[in-house]
Amino acid sequence: MKKIMQKYIVLLGAVLALSSCNDDFLDRYPQTSVAPEEFFKSEEDLELYVNGLLTMAGPGSYQADQSSDNMATTGAVEIKNIMTGSPSSQTLTGGWNWGGLRNINYFLDNYEKAVASEEAIAHYVGLARYYRAVFYFGMVKRYSDVPWYENTLDPGDSEQLYKGRDPREQVMGKVMEDLEFAANNVRESVPSGTPDVWAVKAFYSRLALYEGTYRKYHNELGLEATSPELLQKARDLASEIISSGKFSIYSTGSPETDYSKLFTSQDLTGNPEVILINPYDANKDRGGNVNTGVFGDYEQSPSRDLVMSYLMKDGSYYSSVPNHMTKGFVEEFQDRDPRLMQTLVYPGWVREPNTVPYIQSLNKNFTGYHQLKGYQNTTDNIGIASADFPVYRYAEVLLNYAEAKAELQELTQADLDMSVNILRKRAGMPDLSMTDANNSPDPFLVGKYSNIGGSNVGVLLEIRRERRIELAVEGYRYDDIMRWKAGKLLENIPQGMCFPGLGKYDLTGDGIEDVILVSKDTIIPVGEAKEKNSLGVDLIYYKAGTIDENVDVFLENGENGGMMVTESKARNFEEPKYYYRPIPIQQVTLNPNLQQIFGWN
DSSP states (O other): OOOOOGGGGOOHHHHSOOOOOOTTOOOSOOOOSSOHHHHTTBHHHHHHHHHHTOOOOSOOSTTTTTTSTTEEEOSOOHHHHHHHSOOOTTTOOOSOOOHHHHHHHHHHHHGGGSBOOHHHHHHHHHHHHHHHHHHHHHHHHHHSSBOOOOSOOOTTOHHHHTOOOBOHHHHHHHHHHHHHHHHHHSOSOOOTTSOOHHHHHHHHHHHHHHHHHHHHHOGGGSOGGGHHHHHHHHHHHHHHHHHHOOOOOOOOSOTTTHHHHTTTOSOOTTOTTEEEEEOOBGGGTBOOOTTTTTSSSBSEEEOHHHHHHSOBTTSOOGGGSTTGGGOOHHHHTTTBOTTTTTTBOOTTOBOTTOSSBOOOOOOTTSOSOOBOTTOOOSSOHHHHTTOOEEEEEHHHHHHHHHHHHHHTTOOOHHHHHTTHHHHHHHTTOOOOOHHHHHHSOOHHHHTTOTTOOSTTHHHHHHHHHHHHHHTTTTTOHHHHHHHTTOGGGGGSOOEEEEEOSSEEEOSSSSSSOOEEEEOTTOOOOOGGGSOBOTTSOBOEEEEEEOTTSSOSEEBTTGGGOEEEEOOOSOOOOOTTGGGSOOOOHHHHHHOTTOOOOTTOO
16 A cells, blocks of 8 residues: 655645745745744654655656657757757756745755754754755756855845856765765655655765766866766765665566566555655545656657667677668567567557557657557556656666776676676676676777777676666666767667568568558558458558658658658757756846856857
């Protein structure tokens, strides 16, 4: 039974009637209907306020990979618009929102008025500082240098109100101080669905790895020398979580299903792999609909590049398979890492309430692939809306540990065996050998990450692959591309399934044709005039051609076949500029001390 207590889902507004936040500028106090000396009296008051600040770090969605090379999208995704347009501070106006910080700092300015034990006060202060770290991490990822505020702004304090950016190193130092306090004071026993000390440490490890690798690869910051200390912190935090023995990779010994169950479970409470859950329960008015937009026939669809990233089931490189670039949908799913078939719809999959294999829709601007991870294969709307979301998984901690060790040039085979290879065992995959990986790196990966060096290139590439596969469509890929300074990967327009040309094709894996691609001039028959397959079922007709023709399926070589094309507008990722965003022009006008950086205007 889910342990969702409505008390811990109370919104901040139910406690304090805060004035509407002016998201354009930090220009006012939080206004309350209850004076702080009247509200901040007891531990219960602290608890109620802090639970109103509840923030689930990360994307919290299986649709958060649209900005990365894992997905093609027809949506108005910011990075795609930047690469294909003329971005400036006048067009990129989102993100400069400070209301959440104002609420956090209001608590930190007033908690001392409450009468409670030192331990209780430290716990709630730790949570508030954790939430402040989550807030600032998001701001630094977007803008790099940002103003640091650790108190509620006095509208008469012009020095603070009109201050400029603080250096990234200073801001992240403060963030690390917040997380250090939280890691030392947040309780281990907390209500389900709220962060405990292990959730804090998992996030701390994520942030330290992000910032450590970001500084290592982004020489435009001039902070390379500070990278090792951050990587060591990521390593040590991950090691502490591992050594605690409190978490393990969920596995029942069924590699064909264990992985997928993490993303379709109605109740992740007690799952040994999940460090923090976002609990949903439609019966208690807290539902989410993960099926909306996930499946692959609305706005997003998985890319062929993601499909090609999966290893063969025996651990060999897919890039070593003869003719792998021209394999069709059915062939490319054969003998692959079982996580592929638990992430994407595979040949022969059946979608409820049907009893026959599902046949993909080959829509314009889509790849033909459909996402399965996170999709609830049921017609029960209550069930669909009640699937829990894993906010922090132990799998990520293991990957953080392996990557930090590899980046520090101190990785051993024993480290791989206690991290990456545990994930591979769950999937029924062979172990990753450090020696083999370094002796023979996968050319597919070498071509993606040309800026890494050292003796561990091969194994670091494999750790990056493992991260992409294990965390696919959970929203990590874009951040990974950014911190590895691999933004040029986003210039590649996502492609889809491969078809050698016009003709009939099997998409269900039973050897019987399901669809037929015809030329653009073909008059598609209707009714009984349609050709049937050997099962007596009408073939599904699609006109195929180039993207500039009036057809149903866009192929790179038109009627001569190739991979499906999703768009044609050239992309340009300008380095280092596009790793950052400009401060919206309205804010710079209000506060001229907020100077643009990295060529933005």
